[in-house]
Amino acid sequence: MDSRESTTSRTDDAGVEIPYQRFRPKRYQPRMSIFWWIHKKVYLRFIIRELTSVFVAIYAVILIVKLNALLRGPESWEVMTAALATPFSIVLHVIILLFVVYHSITWFLLAPTATVVRLGRKRIPDSAIIAVNFLMWLVLSVAVGWIILAV
């Protein structure tokens, strides 16, 4: 048993010294590159999902600004609606709509992962939970649409 800690002074092919100490091997800790998400499709999809959620946030901000304008009175509301009618704003809103729809779909598809619903002793299948979510979405959208168009 050689318990003395002798250091080898070897170098590797590139001439770099290997810091090996007997009985104390260095572990190799791989580093993650900042572009880790590019190499794998699933990660890329995940990053797209994460990044595009910014648009959902933007819409939330717009909504708050709108409410604020409404509270300040008719004049500021006029300015607000004028700003919303610009081509830039319309394009932005179309983009936001697309991503919100995308996020709603991914959200509803994941819903059964987090929710386990039981009817008596039977667990409701995932597909049913997804279906109910989409149905509610449709019903609410129709209701909101009806209110807006009726007014």
Add this chain to the structure above:
Amino acid sequence: MESVTLQVLRYLPEEKSEPFYQDYDVPFQKKWVILDALNYIKDHVDGTLTYRWSCRMGVCGSCGMMVNDQPVLTCETFLETYLPGPIRIAPLSYFAVIRDLVVNTDDFLGKVKRAKPWLITDELKPVTEGEYRQTPDELKEYKQYSMCINCMLCYSACPIVGLDPEFVGPAAVALAQRYNYDSRDDGHGQRNKILMDDDGIYSCTLVGECSVVCPKAVDPAGAIQRYKVTGAVEWWKSVVMPWKSDK
């Protein structure tokens, strides 16, 4: 198909400071899994190639590796799937490498232990009084989460584990949930703190790959999401009804 090339990422701490790829040609056999090919190399080509394996029936959880960038159990992954090759084999991602395909497991087990994966009961029932009753339906509640073989594939599939090494991780949460959903257990309150802390479940951004790579269909992603709901409800309860919140 006569032979197939395996490109194995090797790390020899006594000889080189960085890992490097080494190519090995192995004869192709239809019956062979990746592990059989590695054993062929070890036995007939290069005895220094180092990796872990034991049961070769997909239940001991030793032989997880990255095969073409995907974490798999090499004892149940057939060579044939990857023809014509070359097949790239690397140690499980994000873990510190000890040598070649052998990674450090201690960190993972520490996380598992933090989740208190054992039965916690308020009152100890003496063994002489017989079994705790548990109906097949109650068993079904947690059975899926009890199937974890600690193979660590889910950690290698999770970029959050890579970005935040302190993240408790998929398997540990699944094991916590395995006991949380057990009708015999009263330990939820004790596990709550660990799961809800900074390195707990809210680090998870639901990439979902942990459940995809799990060889035993444990669905750790589901376990985490379910706990997020539970955790949120618990938090609101503690705000609205502080006198009723868990210890």
Add this chain to the structure above:
Amino acid sequence: MTRYGPDEHDVLIVGGGGAGLRAAIAVAEANPKLKIAVISKVYPMRSHTVSAEGGSAAVIKSNDSLDEHAYDTISGSDWLCDQNAVEEFVNEAPKELLQLEHWGCPWSREPDGSISVRSFGGMKIKRTWYAADKTGFHMLHTLFQTTMKYDRIHRYDEYFVTSLMVDDGRCQGVVAIELTTGKINAIAARSVILCTGGCGRVFPYTTNANIKSGDGMALAYRAGVPMKDMEFVQYHPTGLPFTGILITEAARAEGGYLLNKDGYRYLQDYDLGKPEPKPVLRSMELGPRDRLSQAFEKEHEKGQTIEGPFGPFVHLDIKHLGEDVINEKIPFVRELCLKYENIDPVKEYIPVRPVVHYMMGGIHTDIHGATPLEGLYAAGEAACVSINGANRLGSNSLTECLVFGARAGKAAAENASQGKSFSRNLEAIAMDEGRRIEKAYLSNRSGKTKNSESIVTIREEMHQAMKDGAGIFRTEKSLKESQNAIQELQDRLLRTSIGDTSYTFNTELTSAMELSYMLDVAEAVIQSALKRDESRGSHQRSDHPGRDDDKFLVHSLAYKTEKDLPRIDYLPVTITRWPPGERIYGR
């Protein structure tokens, strides 16, 4: 700080499987002051207990009795077990399985929430507890997770034990290599419990994991402790042909048929009863494993098995059970068949053949798990108490791990509580051991290359020798030939040094040491088999058919000798209430 610093323990358990972890908890509960450690060459959850499938036997239902369990076990063992040990075993079995239930084991249940039991080979009453068909997996993980509760249980994960430290006539610890660093450590302990499992890897086709190389058996054997009943090797009748992967007996317990090449349930020709559509206990496919494996060999001689690229096989048919029963009761069987044979047992036959599964023999212990060497204990497959005699019944071994793991733990705790001090020269013993390993395996390190013959060749030749000479049927001639082969291989291994000279995780070194363990175990198996001129249970001598109770109602004890063949002694079998009789199945 003591002389050995942190490497000094009261009880050290070698092996982190079912028996080892159960022993660790037993020690922790027996005396809260004791320092406990579990040392294993793998992380505990990788231990081979994980692969056990069918179940674990214990009397729990009102239609059953301890005597029935005892009788089934004793007749199954061909009367070679010690009946006092069996009585203790069946008595403590229910308590142990309930204890595991209280630790959270997910046992399968009846609709009312009580424990569910299934039938098993050689058992007259349903008494096998199960967790679907991953019983061993769930038991091991329950135990492992439970040990995490105890901070006092220190773990040496991935330490390879190279020898026992014996001084002053008692075992005082082990010498072990820390795999990640290559450092050789002296780990002192007042009691050492060997729970290292069996050595199925001595044979080529086995259900056993790669780690099962008889390490503990060889460690004890080298320290002068006798190996008991080593000639009794269990072949499991249903393994997958290429991989040797186990298809659990539960597949037959649920109603599976064994069919020869003509689709005929051939077991009816071997005094195992008449074929019925539903499974009948202690009959046909639910006969004991030795008889079923022997029937396969005879059927093969008659040319009625099917020839495959990996040898002959027969068919296991579970199609008629239906998809629901298969998914509910034996899902792992389906998973394994789909994954490894690309067949779906819901629609197709499963090809199966007998494969080496279990060693009935092992380190000689008393009913407390104590070996003749002071301070050394053993439990589980590594040990031979004996409750298994000449043939173990399926589902008794998981229970054995618990019952005798706990008993050995208690006995070891008691011994350690005396607080005897350690010898002064343990460190010197470890230094000597380090030099021995260096010289025996690593002379390449210093450039003094010996013979560079590959250990793989030696291992393959050992497999061939054991298969040819010590299979299901043996003769004096076949055994002699194997004996010569094994002796030659032992010599060749001595002259070989390995290529990998690294200190870090040197698995070529551990493989070479495992091979030397296996050769020692093989030597004991062959010599014990050679000296037993009778046929009993799993030991079938074609040149000595028939049981000979006058001469051989005794345990064989194999002692290692310096240079010669092992010395065989005999120890009478303990009979309490069941005098030797005929083994009757299906009648």
